[in-house]
Amino acid sequence: MSKPEILFYLSVFLLITGLLIVFTKKNAIVILMGIELILNAANLNLVAFNYNRPELDGQLMALFIILVAVCEAAVGIAILLKMYHYYRTTIPDHISELKEKW
Amino acid sequence: MTPDSSIVPFVLAVILTPLLASWLCALIRDRISWVAPIIASVLQLISVILALILFVNLTSDAEFTTPWLTLPTSAIHIGFSINRLVLTMLVVVAVISFLVHLFSIGYMADDDAVAGYFSRLSFFTFAMMGLVLSNNLLVLFCFWELVGYSSYRLIGHWHERPSAAKAATKAFMITKAGDLGFLMGVLLLWSSTGSLEISSLSLSETNTTLMTAAGLCIFIGVMGKSAQFPLFNWLPDAMEGPTPVSALIHAATMVAAGVYLLIRLEPMFTPLCLTVMTGIGAITALLGALGALVQFDIKKILAYSTISQLGLMVMAMGSESAQGGYEHLLHHAFFKAGLFLGAGSILHAAHQALHHEHDVDVQDIRNLGGLKATMPITFFCFLICAAALAGLPFTSGFISKEIILTQITASSSVVSVVAWVVSFLTAIYSFRLVWYVFYKSPAIHLPVVEAPVIMRTATIVLSAGSISFLWFEGKLSTLTHVMLQGSYHVPFSIATASILVVLFGLATGYLLFRNKPTQSWTWIEPQFYLDWISTQWVTIAKALASVTSYWDRAWIDRVLHGLVYLQVAAAYLTQWIDTTLVDGVVNGSSATVRGVGWAFRTAVNGKIQSYLLWAMAALVIFILWTLY
Amino acid sequence: MIVLEGMFYGFVASCVLGAFAIIVFRNLVYNALGLLVCLVSVAGLYGLLHAEFLAATQLMIYAGGVLVLILFGIILTNRVAGKKWEVGSRHWVAGTLVTLGIGYLLIRAYRPADFGLNTPGPVADKQARQVGQLLMSDYVAPFEVSGIVLLVCLVGAALAASAYKKSI
Numbered sequence: 001m002s003k004p005e006i007l008f009y010l011s012v013f014l015l016i017t018g019l020l021i022v023f024t025k026k027n028a029i030v031i032l033m034g035i036e037l038i039l040n041a042a043n044l045n046l047v048a049f050n051y052n053r054p055e056l057d058g059q060l061m062a063l064f065i066i067l068v069a070v071c072e073a074a075v076g077i078a079i080l081l082k083m084y085h086y087y088r089t090t091i092p093d094h095i096s097e098l099k100e101k102w
Numbered sequence: 103m104t105p106d107s108s109i110v111p112f113v114l115a116v117i118l119t120p121l122l123a124s125w126l127c128a129l130i131r132d133r134i135s136w137v138a139p140i141i142a143s144v145l146q147l148i149s150v151i152l153a154l155i156l157f158v159n160l161t162s163d164a165e166f167t168t169p170w171l172t173l174p175t176s177a178i179h180i181g182f183s184i185n186r187l188v189l190t191m192l193v194v195v196a197v198i199s200f201l202v203h204l205f206s207i208g209y210m211a212d213d214d215a216v217a218g219y220f221s222r223l224s225f226f227t228f229a230m231m232g233l234v235l236s237n238n239l240l241v242l243f244c245f246w247e248l249v250g251y252s253s254y255r256l257i258g259h260w261h262e263r264p265s266a267a268k269a270a271t272k273a274f275m276i277t278k279a280g281d282l283g284f285l286m287g288v289l290l291l292w293s294s295t296g297s298l299e300i301s302s303l304s305l306s307e308t309n310t311t312l313m314t315a316a317g318l319c320i321f322i323g324v325m326g327k328s329a330q331f332p333l334f335n336w337l338p339d340a341m342e343g344p345t346p347v348s349a350l351i352h353a354a355t356m357v358a359a360g361v362y363l364l365i366r367l368e369p370m371f372t373p374l375c376l377t378v379m380t381g382i383g384a385i386t387a388l389l390g391a392l393g394a395l396v397q398f399d400i401k402k403i404l405a406y407s408t409i410s411q412l413g414l415m416v417m418a419m420g421s422e423s424a425q426g427g428y429e430h431l432l433h434h435a436f437f438k439a440g441l442f443l444g445a446g447s448i449l450h451a452a453h454q455a456l457h458h459e460h461d462v463d464v465q466d467i468r469n470l471g472g473l474k475a476t477m478p479i480t481f482f483c484f485l486i487c488a489a490a491l492a493g494l495p496f497t498s499g500f501i502s503k504e505i506i507l508t509q510i511t512a513s514s515s516v517v518s519v520v521a522w523v524v525s526f527l528t529a530i531y532s533f534r535l536v537w538y539v540f541y542k543s544p545a546i547h548l549p550v551v552e553a554p555v556i557m558r559t560a561t562i563v564l565s566a567g568s569i570s571f572l573w574f575e576g577k578l579s580t581l582t583h584v585m586l587q588g589s590y591h592v593p594f595s596i597a598t599a600s601i602l603v604v605l606f607g608l609a610t611g612y613l614l615f616r617n618k619p620t621q622s623w624t625w626i627e628p629q630f631y632l633d634w635i636s637t638q639w640v641t642i643a644k645a646l647a648s649v650t651s652y653w654d655r656a657w658i659d660r661v662l663h664g665l666v667y668l669q670v671a672a673a674y675l676t677q678w679i680d681t682t683l684v685d686g687v688v689n690g691s692s693a694t695v696r697g698v699g700w701a702f703r704t705a706v707n708g709k710i711q712s713y714l715l716w717a718m719a720a721l722v723i724f725i726l727w728t729l730y
Numbered sequence: 731m732i733v734l735e736g737m738f739y740g741f742v743a744s745c746v747l748g749a750f751a752i753i754v755f756r757n758l759v760y761n762a763l764g765l766l767v768c769l770v771s772v773a774g775l776y777g778l779l780h781a782e783f784l785a786a787t788q789l790m791i792y793a794g795g796v797l798v799l800i801l802f803g804i805i806l807t808n809r810v811a812g813k814k815w816e817v818g819s820r821h822w823v824a825g826t827l828v829t830l831g832i833g834y835l836l837i838r839a840y841r842p843a844d845f846g847l848n849t850p851g852p853v854a855d856k857q858a859r860q861v862g863q864l865l866m867s868d869y870v871a872p873f874e875v876s877g878i879v880l881l882v883c884l885v886g887a888a889l890a891a892s893a894y895k896k897s898i
Contacts, residue, residue: 003738003779006742007742007775007779008840009837010742010745010746012833012836012837013746013749013833014745014749014768015832015833015836016829016830016832016833017749017750017752017753017829018749019718019825019828019829019832020753020822020825020826020829021752021753022711022714023711023714023715023718023821023824023825023828023829024711024819024820024821024822024825025819026819026820027758029758029761029762029800029803029804029807030752030758030761031711032800032803033752033761033762033765033800034752036765036769036792036796036800037749037752037765037768040768040769040772040792043772043788044772044775044776047775047776047779047781047784048779050779050781051779051780056857056860056861056864059781059783059784059857059861060861060864060865060869062781062784063784063787063861064869064872064876066787066788066791066792067876067879067880068876068879069792069796070791070795070796070883071879071880071882071883071887072883073796073799073800074799074883074884074887075883075886075887075890077799077800077802077803077887077891078886078887078888078890078891079890080803080807081803081806081807081890081891082890082891084806084807090807092709092710092711093709093711096707096708096709711821712821715821715824715825715828718828718829718832719824719827719828719831722828722831722832722835723831725835726831726835729838
C-alpha cells in the first residue's frame, strides 16, 4: 500500500463523508462544511497522484480548485445570510415552497 | 249408399238447435218471458224434424270425426257415429224433449223464472244429444258431466226451497262419485287399448284384468248416473224439481244414459263385468220395487219404479240381452214419461183446485182419489202407461219385458227368480198407484178439472207410443221396435208365464189395497238406510279434510315458512358478501393505489436535500444496474 | 523516516477523525472545529507529499479564510429568541446507503489501476518559484480567468449579503 493509494482511499472516504453530510444534515452551514470536505477530497486526490512526479500539474489544478472553492464559499455564505434574513431560519427543511400544499 | 259428409251439417243442426234455444232463452228478460217457451218449443220441434229426416235417410253406418287434441303418442278426435242404434235414441230424446217442452208451457205458466227454466231445459237436450251421438269416450264424458250439471240446475229450479237445494246438491254429489269411477275406467281403457274410440272397442287382444277393471270402473259411473244400488238414493229426492223435469231427465233420458252407455260399450265387457252388472241390477230392481210399494208420494212411487226398471235394464245387459235391454230403455222412456206427465197434470189440477189451501200435500196419494170421473183423458193415458209398466199384453212394456225374461231365464237361475219377483211386484205397485189415484175415494175434497189441452196432448202422444200397434215381421211390435229393426223370439211358455204373473200381481194388489189405504211399512221407508251411509261418508270426508288441513297448516306451511326464512337469510348473506368482500376488494385495491401513491408522493416534499439524495440514489442504482 | 511515516499516518487518522466529528457531533461549533482539524491535517498531508506551496496555500485560505467565513456565518445566524437550534440529521440510513454505493463504485472503478507511483522519482524543489513560473507560462489562461471569477464573486457576495431592503 503506497502513499498515493492510501490517500486515494482517504479521498474517497472524505468524498462520501462530505456527501453524507450534504444529504443528511439539517443545518445549512453544516451542509456548506460538507461541500468543503468534498472539494478537499478532490484536491487530496489530485495532489496524491502528483507524488514522485517532476511535473506540478496536480498541484496547480488543486490550486485552482481551492480558488473556486473560496469563491463558492463566499457566495454560499452570502446566500445563507440572505436566507436567514428573509425566512428567519437556517434550516432548508423549513423552506419548502417547492412543495405543493397537500 | 254410405252417407257422405253432407250429413254433417244436418247432425250439427240437430244438436245445436237446442243450444241456440238455450242461449236465446237465457238472454230474454223477465218482462217478455212469455217468449221463451215459444222459442224453445219451436226450436225443439225443428230439431225433432231434422232428427226424423236423418233417421229416415239412414242407409248405412258411418262415423265422422275431426282431430281435436294431437299428442305425441295418440290423438283425440271429436266426432259422432251414425248408426241405427244411435239415431233411434236421438229421435226418442228429441221427441220426448219436445213433448216435455209442450207440457211445460202449460205447467210452468205461473212460474217466476220461466225463461231460465226453458233455457236449462234446452241446454239439457243439447247435452243429452251430444252424449248420444259422440263416439269418443272423453267427449262423451264431457257431455255426461254437462247432463249432470243440467240436472242439478233443473232439480234446484225452486232454489229458495231448502229441500230442493239440498236435493240438487245430493244428486250432483252422488253422481259425481260415480263419475270418478267413470273417469278411471276411461283412463284404464285408454292406457290398455291406446284409443278412446267407441267403435274400436273389443276384447280380442287386450289384457283381461285391465279390461275387467276398466269395465267395472265404467260401471261405477253407470251406477251413479242410472241410480243403481248403492248410489240410487238421490233419485227419490230429485223429485223436488218440477214434474216435467222429472219426466224428461229422471225417467226417460238422463238416467237412461247409463244404460245407453252400457249398450254402446257392449264389446268391451268381460264375463266378470257382466256378472257384477247382473247382480247389482238384480238388487236394484228388487229394492226399487219394494220401495215403490210402500211410498205414498206419487212422484216418489214413480221414482222408485224408475230405479226398479233401470235395475231390470242393467240385469238384461248383464245377461247378454242387449237388444232387450235397449228396447226396454226406449219403451220405458215413453211410458215413464207418460206416467210422470200424467202425474204432472194431476198435480197441476190439484194445485189449481186447492190454491187457497197450502197445508195439503197434493202429492200424497192418500189425499188423491176418484179422479177417474173428473179427469178422464188423463186417466186413460195414465192407465195405458201403467199397463205398459206392469207389462200387460198389447203394450210396449210387454214386448221388451218378454225379451228380457227370455234371456235371463235362459242364462241363469238365481237372477231369473229375482226378475220374476220384480215383475210380480211391479204389477202390484202399478195397480196400487192407479187404484189410489183414480179409483178410491179421496180423503179431501178435490174439485179438479181436466188438464189444459197442451198438457193433454203431450200425455196422449206418449201413451200412444206405449202401445204396440204395428205389425212387423209377423209379430206385434211398437214404433221403436220397428225403428230398431230388431227381431225377437219369445217362447210361448215364457209369454204365458209372464202374463200369468202379471195378472196374479194385479189380483194381489186388488186384494191388498182394496180396503186399506193407509198402510205403510216403516222399515222400507228411509230409503234403505242409504242416506245414513252417505251421511257417514260425508262425515268421514270432512274429518279427513280437517286432518289434512291441520297437516297443511302445521307442517307444510312450516316448511314453506322455513324456506322463506332461508331465502331471507341467504339474501342477508349475499348482502354481506357483497358489502364486505366484493366492496372490500374494490375498496382495498383503491386503498392500495392510494397508499402507493402517497408513498411515492412523499418523495416530493419540497426539501432540497431529499431531492439530491434521490437523484444520487438513482445514479448509483443506474450504474450498478449497468455494471451487473 | 519512521517519524515521517508516523506523521503521515497520524495526519490520515486525524483527517478521518475530523470528518467523523462533523457527522457525529450535534453542536455547530464542534462541527466547525472538526472541519478545521480536517483541513489542517490535509494541509499536513500536502506537506508530506512534497507540495509545500499548496500546503501553505491550504492553511492560509482554507483554515484561515473559509473557516472564518463559516464561523462568521454561525455567529450571524444567531438563534431567534426562544427557538431551539435544530441540528442533527435525518434520512441517515438512506444517505449512508447511497454514499456507500457511490464509494463502492468509485473504488471499483479505480481498483485494478496501477498507480505506478511506487518508484520514487525526482522531487521538485524551489516549489514556489516553479509554481509561479508555471502560472505565467502554461497556466496563464486559467490564471486570468480565475482573476475574473474572484472579482465577480467578490462583488456578488458583497452585494448579495448586503442589507438592501428593496431587493431580495
